[in-house]
Amino acid sequence: ALAAAGCGSPASNGAGQGDANSGEPIVIKFSHVTTPDSPKGQAAEKFKELAEQKTNGRVKVEVFPSGQLYGDKEELEALQAGNVQMIAPSVTKLVGLNPAFQIVDMPFLFNSREAVLKFWDGELGQKLMKSLEPHGILGLAMWENGFKQFTNSKRPLKRPEDFKGLKFRTQAGKVLEAQFKALGAGAATIPFNETYVALQQGTVDGQENTFNNIDTQRYAEVQKYLTVSNHGRLDYVVLVNKSFWEGLPEDIRKALEEALKEATEFERQLAYELDQKSFENLKKAGMEVYELTEEDKEAFRKALEPVYAEFADVIGKEFIDGARALK
Ligand code: LMR
Numbered sequence: 087a088l089a090a091a092g093c094g095s096p097a098s099n100g101a102g103q104g105d106a107n108s109g110e111p112i113v114i115k116f117s118h119v120t121t122p123d124s125p126k127g128q129a130a131e132k133f134k135e136l137a138e139q140k141t142n143g144r145v146k147v148e149v150f151p152s153g154q155l156y157g158d159k160e161e162l163e164a165l166q167a168g169n170v171q172m173i174a175p176s177v178t179k180l181v182g183l184n185p186a187f188q189i190v191d192m193p194f195l196f197n198s199r200e201a202v203l204k205f206w207d208g209e210l211g212q213k214l215m216k217s218l219e220p221h222g223i224l225g226l227a228m229w230e231n232g233f234k235q236f237t238n239s240k241r242p243l244k245r246p247e248d249f250k251g252l253k254f255r256t257q258a259g260k261v262l263e264a265q266f267k268a269l270g271a272g273a274a275t276i277p278f279n280e281t282y283v284a285l286q287q288g289t290v291d292g293q294e295n296t297f298n299n300i301d302t303q304r305y306a307e308v309q310k311y312l313t314v315s316n317h318g319r320l321d322y323v324v325l326v327n328k329s330f331w332e333g334l335p336e337d338i339r340k341a342l343e344e345a346l347k348e349a350t351e352f353e354r355q356l357a358y359e360l361d362q363k364s365f366e367n368l369k370k371a372g373m374e375v376y377e378l379t380e381e382d383k384e385a386f387r388k389a390l391e392p393v394y395a396e397f398a399d400v401i402g403k404e405f406i407d408g409a410r411a412l413k
Contacts, residue, residue: 116134144338229350231299
């Protein structure tokens with residue numbers, strides 16, 4: 087019966103509960119907002135493949151990419167309501183549950199990719215993930231995307247004063263709003279899957295994102311200028327509905343944990359490779375690129391000091407100092 091359930095279409099023995107004995111597979115709906123070829127999209131498919139293989143088909147994973155099932159805000163609510171079992175939102179989007187997640191948005195905080203990975207795999211990152219539990223959510227892994235860069239349609243952005251009067255799309259949260267305000271610019275939170283149109287129609291002049299998101303969302307069609315700033319991070323936390331996960335039979339949960347561990351290794355390697363590849367794609371697509379010099383960065387750090395003054399306590403000194411100390 088288990089083998090039959092592994093062959094694809096759900097068994098129809100009438101039980102319908104997806105429990106371990108019914109012969110019907112347990113279904114995990116995995117919803118996300120990026121394209122199937124993004125690192126998150128490919129890793130979700132990898133997790134599906136590994137999870138189904140390691141449970142001999144007792145688990146079936148259904149992946150819904152590109153926000154086709156739920157957008158930014160809805161996916162978190164859907165996870166809590168149990169309408170999906172797994173999502174991998176960008177860390178910033180958890181701000182409503184714990185403002186400390188905005189650590190990833192503090193400008194020029196993380197020194198390197200390695201520092202970011204150490205943060206999430208270490209005590210501080212784990213502490214942040216644990217803070218989700220009272221909300222009925224378990225944070226199981228961090229998936230990488232990369233450092234954020236600025237794009238816009240109006241002019242090259244080389245120094246803080248170049249931002250004056252422009253309006254930028256942000257993912258969520260007050261830190262990003264404060265960042266643009268400190269640069270004399272406006273900000274508007276717009277769901278990821280509505281951002282292309284907002285840029286195209288000029289609702290906003292620019293946005294900040296990783297090379298890979300800029301590339302896979304085809305922003306080069308509607309944005310002329312790219313500033314390589316590496317000023318903030320965009321990474322994901324893989325989240326599951328807590329009561330769903332804890333209600334799984336022990337052996338299934340173990341198999342899924344293994345599948346997720348392997349998918350996470352795959353994802354991080356891929357994100358790292360695609361980051362550079364996407365940068366090349368953006369140059370080929372005709373974007374005009376400016377890379378901030380050390381001197382430019384100093385000017386930005388200075389202009390962005392008000393963000394630290396305002397948010398150091400909101401995020402917590404422990405997290406900010408801890409992140410900054412990592413090499
Ligand atoms: C964004 O909204 O820009 C990103 O969080 C999208 C994503 O999931 O990478």
